[in-house]
Amino acid sequence: MSNEKEMFKGIGVLDHKDWKNPQRVEFPPKPFHDRDVDIKIECCGVCGSDIHAASGHWGDIEKPLIVGHEIIGTVVKLGSKCENGLKLGDRVGMGAQCYSCLKCDRCLNNNESYCQHFVTTYGMNYPDGYASKGGYAEFVRVHEHFVIPIPENIPSHLAAPLMCGGNTIFSPLTRNGCGPGKKVGIMGIGGIGHMGLIFANALGAEVYAISRTSKKREDAKKLGAHHFIATKEEPDWGTKYFDTFDLIVVCASSLSDIDFNVVPKTMKIGGKIVSICVPDENEVLALKPFGLLGVSISNSHLGSVAEIKQMLKLVSEKNLKIWVETVPISVENVHKVFQRMEKGDVRYRFTFTDYDKEFSD
Template identity: 35%
Template structure:
């Protein structure tokens, strides 16, 4: 009898998601099958749905902020038991042996498999016939290395956004050793930014929330920001010139004035790109002459996820969420597309 998993898939760039059945990869000796209870809607899902970044492998079940219960385990799995509450993020496999894996950057492994819009690979890294499908579904399979225990302090719905938005913002702050002497700017107060502000604040940094509108000032302060910078206010622009050690940009806008952001950074400081604009960045070359660096940051590695979940549980970092039934996934997506979500939508089976 052919196994079938079920979910809501994108079939092209423009249509709504539709109910879909597919055959999952066979359960390997080191794999775990998870019955999904919750899955967050991430901006990456929407970009993938529309083939914004690269051609999508349709039909595609999206979702890489997944929480559920262990339903089945492979014969060599030792750290999980049936019924454990677990999470799966942006990745379901890496080789575990290459330089990137050994240095904690499993997301850069040449044999990696992302949670969706990817193909499972064999031991040599050659794509198989099995497409990786995501969490807008009833079940999912992943290598046990990329399945994580969820701390008891964190609810299943709140854990979902931590597995992508939380990880993507926590990992670069951890990597740059952000602490009490750090001045950190968070550009964009949305699904990513509202978590980034909390991380930096709980790391005891001096946090400046950066926005194109003062409408989110009160929310930013509530989240832990020390200062608020309205990028359209000339007084704020002057006040915060050369003031930040790091600016973490969560913006996906192709209209961003990057020269302004560079001007807010101190000499020897760093602009870290988390959001992925579709258009190439336009940065004047003289912006780099103060030894200012620009770097990108792609999600995080396995240890980053474990550290992030531990930190969130200990310091009470939580996303602001709205819960939508899984069957109403298209309504949830519409809410995100229209900018109505404050700040993350989580689907519930």
């Protein structure tokens, strides 16, 4: 099962102005190092980050831009000094990070996603200048540290969105005390927010789904919410839920529609508002500092490899099922999915599948 290909095939964005029309491309992989792993990709989830990056919302990124960082596949090549117990043929996953120094205090304390040498799975340069390439491709090459075994009872198409989206919400929940006796709000019931409801419930919290309208009320209840708040339909919700929440995780794709002069009123003293949103680079957060008396607000990055493993253990043991629509990968279908993602036409994640059919030539 060794992989000796000099060029990998993928589907890449060639122009941010024409981002919805990606093309088939070939590209050289990064140099293979002695602790690297080649993964033959089976499927890849579609993350909102893919849209931000492809469309140029996060600035001009080197092309071809191969997005996708929710990767599930099979180990087909191992470096000579790999030491983490991976074997050829193992089913593994990879998330939104492909590199860190692995030496600093942050890396050594399971905070590698906060390392100053952090490199994302696609569209960011390694120290040698190579621009990382993601999962809309037949293979991905990465350091073994960022390769995670997948429990047998989690289907690949459901495991894929956990690698980034699931990890991104699981981290702030567990780092901020989500569990029995806690009242936890998930604000924004979309691709990541729907997983937040599932996880917060599974962790034992009393869960509140917070959305602009009541459109997703029934879905939220099915996903594990005990309560539902429609902020546009309940203009006095900040008063009604005064002193309620221990934790609110903001999962909206933009922060401009959220009134941060209202949300802090709903928090208990010592409560935490944590955003996982990475909006347009020009967006600015506006709030009155006095509203934060006794309350903290922060932004959470990706979770660590250790947290991904912890999350997969929870999903496996409790047999949790996120909501995923599968789509065979192709140039045409990437185009369609990009269009649907821009319109928010998904309940609640996409996973690209059938990689063998697309890249078998």
